[in-house]
Amino acid sequence: MSGTIMITGSNRGIGLEMCRQFAADGWRVLACCRDLPNASELRSLRGQYPNLRLFQLDVTDYAHMAALAKALQGEPIDILLNNAGYYGPKGVSFGHVDRDEWRRVLESNTIAPYMMAETFVDNVAASARRVIAVMSSKVGSIADNSSGGGYIYRSSKTAVNQVVKSLSIDLSERGISVIALHPGWVKTDMGGPGALISAEESVAGLKRVLLDTDLPRSGHFYNYDGGEIPW
Numbered sequence: 001m002s003g004t005i006m007i008t009g010s011n012r013g014i015g016l017e018m019c020r021q022f023a024a025d026g027w028r029v030l031a032c033c034r035d036l037p038n039a040s041e042l043r044s045l046r047g048q049y050p051n052l053r054l055f056q057l058d059v060t061d062y063a064h065m066a067a068l069a070k071a072l073q074g075e076p077i078d079i080l081l082n083n084a085g086y087y088g089p090k091g092v093s094f095g096h097v098d099r100d101e102w103r104r105v106l107e108s109n110t111i112a113p114y115m116m117a118e119t120f121v122d123n124v125a126a127s128a129r130r131v132i133a134v135m136s137s138k139v140g141s142i143a144d145n146s147s148g149g150g151y152i153y154r155s156s157k158t159a160v161n162q163v164v165k166s167l168s169i170d171l172s173e174r175g176i177s178v179i180a181l182h183p184g185w186v187k188t189d190m191g192g193p194g195a196l197i198s199a200e201e202s203v204a205g206l207k208r209v210l211l212d213t214d215l216p217r218s219g220h221f222y223n224y225d226g227g228e229i230p231w
């Protein structure tokens with residue numbers, strides 16, 4: 001059964017591949033990106049799939065987010081996928097933390113996914129599947145942290161995991177499932193060329209996880225291969 005999926009950060013990397021695979025499967029895809037005029041790959045995908053609709057959205061621009069919700073009022077969204085993410089400076093070690101960058105990363109990776117959920121909750125509640133997913137990262141798992149460092153990105157993903165858990169509890173009454181995802185170490189601009197898997201492989205797995213999501217599986221953190229990751 002297909003439906004409607006909304007994807008943030010859809011102009012490159014994992015988000016773009018998500019658009020490709022869901023559109024190819026016949027889903028209605030609401031693809032959001034912050035610089036639509038320059039999203040050339042996404043725009044050419046639009047030429048291939050009329051079921052792909054493009055929207056300009058910087059996920060940290062909450063006024064614009066509200067305006068988009070108004071434009072989409074009454075439109076059911078089966079899966080709201082918060083994919084957009086920002087790594088910030090690489091190799092951040094103790095004693096070398098840029099506080100302004102830290103705030104920027106928290107805004108994109110932690111606050112924005114929460115605001116997306118709050119802003120589009122009625123669309124999700126009106127759908128058949130009722131799923132909200134957040135692209136987290138295994139490096140946000142406290143249980144998995146044995147190497148330290150990475151203060152900025154790690155903390156933004158740990159924090160968004162808590163957002164996921166609370167949303168899963170608060171929105172269960174409305175029949176909405178909320179999960180966190182780890183895409184694997186993926187060859188994208190963020191993951192770099194030395195990463196372990198392609199975006200195609202990651203998204204093929206994530207798609208299965210998304211389509212298997214229901215209330216009993218809500219409030220958990222899943223790897224792209226379907227395995228559960230400890231918080």
Ligand code: NAP
Binds near residue numbers: 015035083135184
């Ligand atoms: P990527 O290649 O760096 O792409 C990031 C995407 O997020 C881009 O489309 C970017 O848009 C968008 N974005 C960033 N800030 C935004 C904002 N304020 N508003 C709207 N869009 C924004 O990263 P990726 O590898 O595809 O990662 C996708 C998600 O998976 C992220 O949440 C990331 O943290 C997570 N993740 C990735 C890996 C990995 O190995 N690649 C591992 C674990 C988790 P612009 O082009 O406009 O910058």
